[in-house]
Structures are given as C-alpha cells and as structure tokens.
Amino acid sequence: MAKILNVSNLGKSYSSGSKKLSVLEDITFSIEKGDTFSIVGPSGSGKTTLLGLCAGLDRADTGSIELCGTDLGALSEDERALLRSREVGFVFQNFQLLPTLTALENVVVPLELQGDKKASQIGIQLLEKVGLANRLHHYPSQLSGGEQQRVAVARAFSNQPSILFADEPTGNLDAETGEKIIRLLFDLNMDTGTTLVIVTHDMELAEMTQHQMRLKGGKIVVAQNTPLL
Template structure:
C-alpha cells in the first residue's frame, strides 16, 4: 500500500467513464483525480448532467470505470469483481439514495437491520434500534415504508446507511425529494452522524448552502473536475498540485 493511500481513505486517479451510443462513444467523466482524507465531508456539485451522480456510483463501486483507478480504504476497485465490490460495500460503505430505496415489504426496523444481517453481525437488531432512536423514529420501528412520510423514510434510509459503522458514507441528493423542513433535518442528521462516528461523508448536491457545510467542494462541469474548494477559507486547491502530489507518492 502506498503512503498516499494510507493518508487518504479515497484516492481517485485519472478516472474516466464512457458509454457506447448510436452516435458513438459518449464520455461522461474525463480524467478525474482527487483524494479524500478520513473523516472529511466532501460535496460534489455541478449542473444536471455534469456527471456528478455517475462519479458517486463509481466511487461506491456500483458502476465500473472505463479507465483510471479508485482506491477505497486501501482496496483498488478495478481489481475487484462484482462479488468483491459488494463485499467491500458491505464492510466499509453506506449509501443514502435520493429515492430512499427501502424494501417495501420490510418494516423500518427490518430495513435498517438488513445490511447488518447480510454482513452476519450478531447485534443487528440492537444496532438498528439504537440508530432508529438516534434519528427520532423509535416509535415507528414496526411501520412499513408506505406508512411513513417522505422525511421518515429518508431517516430510515440514513439509519440503514450507518448500521455497521461504515468508514465511508455516500449520499446522492439526500434531501432533494423532501420539503424544506424535512430536508434540513435530514442534512443535519448526516453531519451529526458523520461527526459522531467519524465517518467520511461524500455527497452529491445541487444545493450550494448544503455544499458550504462540507469541508471541501468538488465542482464538476461537463464531466471534468474544474475546482476543489475549501468553503471555510474560500481557497481554491490547484488541480495541478493534486496531480503532482499523486505522481510524487505513487
């Protein structure tokens, strides 16, 4: 393992994603490189169609890159088959989807327990109950998704994402389908759990105010990474410096 991968829980180098269309190859992402330190919160922002959700799917191992590399906590995704990537997600990754993605035939408690049970964790129920209480749903554990409001469903989804204490949490527009009040609640929960558990948070958003709450902002435009920004200091990080750092270390 290189020194760089020890310092960064996520390492992305020269990442490219292309798809075949009737009009020829379409490049969705081109030559993306950046690193994320353990415990950081990072926002990926960009216009609709810029490639930010595709980037998130690649980072989570839900899709495969056409070229380049992604290293998650020391493991290179391009070296893993589908089973290996699924195992990595089960061990180290949580994911919050815009559309909740709850299993309709399972109760809130069962939905949250599911990842822990699949990972053969013996305390799945205890973890799930504690997380549902933390997100304010201890009184709704036996309710099914159809009996929950949108905000409640997304809170269940967040509790499910944090079960097993993942090292990395990916969130794709986590508050986009919610009203303003519930959206702010969901956003606060993500940052609270990120800080309490030390989980690295990477989220896709079109909401500039939400992005400003993160430690860093990655701007994607036309499939290219155009800017790395620290909101607190309002500093732009040179993409050339990032590339040079990766080249120097390995």
C-alpha cells in the same frame, strides 16, 4: 491524515447508438478519512456516475480508484460487493426502502446478511438515534418522506461504514425536512467519524462541507479546498 479515497485520471464513457458519449474525463481528487466533501454541478455533469464509480458500483474506463486502501480496479464484482458491505454506506434521493419490510427490518437487512446476532438491537438503537423510536414497526407507506429518509440514514450507518455516499439526500424533501436530514448526517459524521461524501446541486448544502468540488460537462472546474463562488 490518511486518505480514504484516491481518484486518479478517471474517465468514463457510454455508447449511445454509434456514438461514444464521454461522461467523465480526467477526474483526479482525494478525500481524507473523517472529512465532509461535496460534489456539485448541474444535471448531466457526471456527479452520480462519479459517485457510483467511487463506491465500486461500476467500473471506470480509464484511471484508478483506491477506496479504503484497496484498488477497486483489481477486484472482482464479488470482491467489490464485499468491500461495500464492510466499508460503505449509501443514502439515495428516493430512499430505496423495501416496501414490504418495517422500518426496523429495513435497517437490519445489511446486518442480517452478515449474520450479526445483534442486528435487531443495533437497528433499534439507530432508529432511536434518528428520532424514530416510535416508528420501528411502521412500513414505508405509513411514513412521511422525511421519516423514510431517516430510516435510510439509519440503514446507511448500520454497518458502521468508513465512508458514506449520499446522492441528493434532500432532493425529494421540503426545505425544513431536508435541513433536519442534513443535520442528522453531519451529526452522525461527527459521532462516528464516518467520511461523508455528498452529491448535490444545492450550493448552501455544499458550503456546509469542509471541501467542495464542482463538475461541469464531466470535468472538474473548481477543485477541492477552493471556495465555491
């Protein structure tokens, strides 16, 4: 299988006053196209920072990241944004929906920015797929947390991404609703072949993915393909 993400000797640190705080150190792993992969670890272990680097939202200090066959380090800010718009989907813990737009409008924003004339049609189909056919014209404030996350999932799949990054996708949801969202993500992964990368502290969720990696203190302590004990 082709590798969709290759991370090699990745390091990232931030300045905190006069001190340098190391967030990630010597991270190396790869993910194959179509796989489901989880990154787990306690708060402060570097999970979200790693996700942002892999998606090209930030630059690493050391090492390299190859996403969809492209070296992110060789790209400008605009080129990375273009790659994300074509290849990447995101689902966040806090939904990140635009409050002044309806569910349908939130889903079609990425498509309209690309000038897709079928944006509305695609948006309706996606919202039907996530069980929100009767909520197309509701605003986020009129939707439950679970419904808002379903809108976010539909939006994430709107550009038919090669890879989807989900950062604590069930973090703000009750257990039952969270379970439905996860099932939805895995079903869409199966239907579309989109690679799914989930950052989570939920061990049960992590064990649902084909491969897992555990971080602690910015380092890998359990490598991929190794059962989490």
